[in-house]
Amino acid sequence: MPIPVTKHPVRVRVAPSPTGDPHVGTAYIGLFNLAFARSHGGQFVLRIEDTDQKRSTRQSEEAIYKSLRWAGLQWDEGPDIGGPRGPYRQSERSDIYRQHTQLLLDSGDAYRCFCTAERMDKVREEQRARKETARYDGFCRHLSPEESDARAVAEPHVIRLKFPQGGETVVPDALRGAVVYDNSQIDDQVLMKSDGLPTYHLANVVDDHLMAITHVIRAEEWLNSTPKHLALYAAFGWEPPVFAHMPLLRNADKSKISKRKNPTSLEYYQRAGVLPEALLNFLGLMGYSRKDAAGQDVEKFTLDEFIADLDLARISLGGPVFDLQKLDWLNGLYLRAMTPEQLADRVTAFHREDDRHAAAGHLVQERVTSLGDYFDHAGTFFRGAVEYGLTARYFLVGASSRKKTAVRLDRPQSLRFFERAIAVLEEQAAWTPEFIETRLRDICTEANVAVGDGFMAVRVACLGRPTSPPLFESLQVLGRALTLSRLRHVAGLLADAQFLQRALADVEAEVAAARAALQPPTPTPEASHA
């Protein structure tokens, strides 16, 4: 089934929400959107969905630009570069949403809802008690226009879509055909929040239309809300775009990819020395595959080749597990394909453009004995995961203490200690040594362990060694993305009850092998007879 392309030019978009780190899922969806646009001579738009005032930050927005550019996903129109259909930041489009909401109010396709949060909670509770689907009960749906207008003056309210009751809605999905929904399953979605800002559903439909988006290629998590979007297009009298819902990237346990179980921040990959072309190549293998003219599977390809080949209809819908091992292999393939000069240039550029060196130099200066010695001390700042051998024993918080009275945590307690550390360091705050130190001290106190012991556990987890420059400055240099990924990695290791035993067994095996190598060779029977 070919993807319908009736309108020209093709216009697609990626619409991240600037809440937290730039996400690898954004790059994944961005890649397919960009490639689709390019392969049809169309445009790729970046829109910032910052209607959640509480969580959106400008800092996160900047990080998204930086990371998407790094990855090589350059947009044709966006908040930072403008374009004919702007503004591209939803927080700057409030008037547009207000006008369109008024249109729906006037036409009777939307209505004001004065229900309080308390009432909504109660309704939901009752529905749950009766084992019904929790949905809005339509309490305000039939208020008279007069009452609605009168109360609107003083009472806080939201505006809801009057979703058709009865019948069904068919979502034509370009990847899976017609998906049918019973309208009774769908409730009256809030379109405008009481703060006067639109919800995703309204903003997304209005913007997609005004920005002349022809194909909405987005993650599968949106499939179930598409009937509401279709209802909005209908209420406005607009022609809906073509929808294609991509499978969700998964963790190893098949759940939706999450930072708990995978590095999801694009900054992580950049700072871990992953080549952007390798990352895109890898993402292009998720749910998709290609063959060469001879029918052989092709694993390695450039963005241009991906674009030339792209056929959305070939996307496989099973959720692909994001496998770092294969990414590593691909990255190595790219590195090996370079000439030595190219490799040197890339390494040099990677380091020259990296802000870690200025601070790392400061930390390492007192410890280096030569220029070449530098990376012995600073190398850990420029890698992804670190390997732990015998040092894994420090993960049992307290294992480093020489004081007999010191508290030592067992494995589950240590795991909780690390989880706590992750939680406090995740907090949206400036990534400074002061912030890190304060938070880590707090959790040591909470856990009732000596700060030296707690810090040692974190040091080994994040830097790989029990000796390092001052911890907090080091973590600052390492950066939030790498620090958290290493802490999460260790938490994952600690979650395995057998991990430490296995690490110990590995070490013992190594020692045994070394010992065996030291033994004089036993004379062979032949030798002794001779």
Next chain:
RNA sequence: GCCCCGUUCGUCUAGCGGUCAGGACGCGGCCCUCUCAAGGCUGAAACAGGAGUUCAAUUCUCCUACGGGGCACCA
């Protein structure tokens, strides 16, 4: 709980009624080799289960199971 989507080696996938079910990562073995990688060769490894349609089902239909997603004044 309700709704929706999905299900081929551990993982990414090819397959679109008749195949020894192919490739890739990872894993094992062998070769190459001063080490380690890389590279070459090679091995183990999958159609979730059950009905039906058909001369023939991995492929089509239905049911079940399992996985995922959604059911917010978050996106």
